[in-house]
Amino acid sequence: MIGALRAVCLVGALMTATGANAETTYTVLSFADLEGWPRDDHAAALAVFRNTCADMPGQEWEALCAVAYSQKPEGARAFFELFFRPVLIRDGSPALFTGYFEPELEGSRFPSERYRYPIYRMPDEAKATTPWLTRREILGGDIMKNRGLEIAWVDDPVELFFLQIQGSGRIRLPDGKMLRVGYGGANGQPYRSIGVELVRRGIYAAHQVSAEVIKNWVRRNPAEGEELLNHNDSYVFFREVSKVPAKDGPLGAMNRSVTALRSIAVDPAYVPLGAPVWIEKAGEGPMHRLMIAQDTGAAIKGAQRADIFFGTGDAAGSAAGTLKDPGRMVVLMPIQTAYALAPDAEG
Structure with missing residues (x-):
């Protein structure tokens, strides 16, 4: 009874503090309902889960994190199936998957x-x-x-603009060393999409716009391109991130490195940061895998909205920049929390 009460309190805190609305629905599924579940690399997902689970609030998550650290790789799938239940959270909006990456300048x-x-x-x-x-x-x-506010100088203003959109990146210095920068604040002005502006001006149709298309247009039209970039009033500042090795991913919202194709950005109003999330991405290059919610984003709003981290560099940027697919995401919740969210579900 105490455990059940704790779970109900946790659910109430989640729904109140994060702002999940009254129209949000919760459906407990079985692992058999997850397409491709048996074929995933559960050990890889468990390793990423362990990176941030110790920072998750609540005794249920603390207990699960302790158990996670005791698991051997071959027991990863059994760990998730034994201690979690898949919960489909819906708020009335369709699922949308996009991608993000860490630029390298x-x-x-x-x-x-x-x-x-x-x-x-x-x-x-x-x-x-x-x-x-x-x-x-x-x-x-x-x-x-003349104020000493410069961290570094780069050779391409267009890449710098997109670095600000991503919020973090790596700078390759002339001696081959890497300097990593992370989000350091913003000017508080509203973000205005230059892709949307290109469509509004009739230069491209909406389906034609991507990061590479925008970059190429700005470079072909330097004067108009500079004016286009200034259409976005928002400006992002950075900080040097010296404690994260270059081989690791950038820091996410949990102040831990995110992992390529295992970390996603979510809306914490619906998905607890640190929670495992099963992804069923449709479209070109379908994706079925267990990821960990370790980041957030200003444009990531809704119960079925996720931004997949693709890694660092140009190849990751190309893959992330073209992703805009439907599908479904299912959050793995501790068992008691799952059934408290959906009390009519069969245990």
Whole structure:
């Protein structure tokens, strides 16, 4: 009874604190309902789950994390099947899967004729005033100059713009070493999609727009391209992330490295950060695998919305940039929490 009461309290806290609305529905499924479940690499998912489970609040998650650390790889599937139940959470919106990645830029610690475009730390006045200056005002004036706010300089303003969209990345320095930067704050101005703006201007149809298409158009049209980038008033600042080795992924919302094709960004109003999530992505290159909710994103809103992390570099960027597919995502919840969310389900 105490365990059941704790589960009910946990569910109430989740639904209240995160803002899940009254129209949200919860359906407990069986593992037999998950297409492709027996064929996945459950040991790989377990390893990623262990990266962040110790940071999950609540005694249920703490207990499951302790058990997870005692599991051998060959027992991974049994661990998930024994201690979790799949819960389909729906809020009335269709499922949508997109992708994100960690860009890799060419840059230097010092400015030069090649490396002319600075990556800035956030100034104190931007932290104190929201909203602060627009992108156009930041880049077109002297507000940032001669203040020592530069982390590095890169050789491509278009790649720098997309680094700001992704929120983190790696800079390859001239000596071959890597400098990693992470999200350090923003100017508080609204984000305006330049892809949507290209469609509005009649330059492309909506189905034609991708990150590479936008980059190529801006480079072919430098003056108009600069104006297009300034259409987005939002500006992102960075911080140097020195504690994360270059071989590891960037830090997600749980302040731990995310893992390519095993970590997703979710809406924490519906999915607890750190929870295992079964992905059934349709479209080109169907994907059925167990991932871990370890990140969030400003555009990731809804019970059936996920952003899949594809890794670092150009190949990851190409794969992530074209992904926009339907499907289904199912959250693996501790057993008592699952049945508290869906009390009419059969145990």
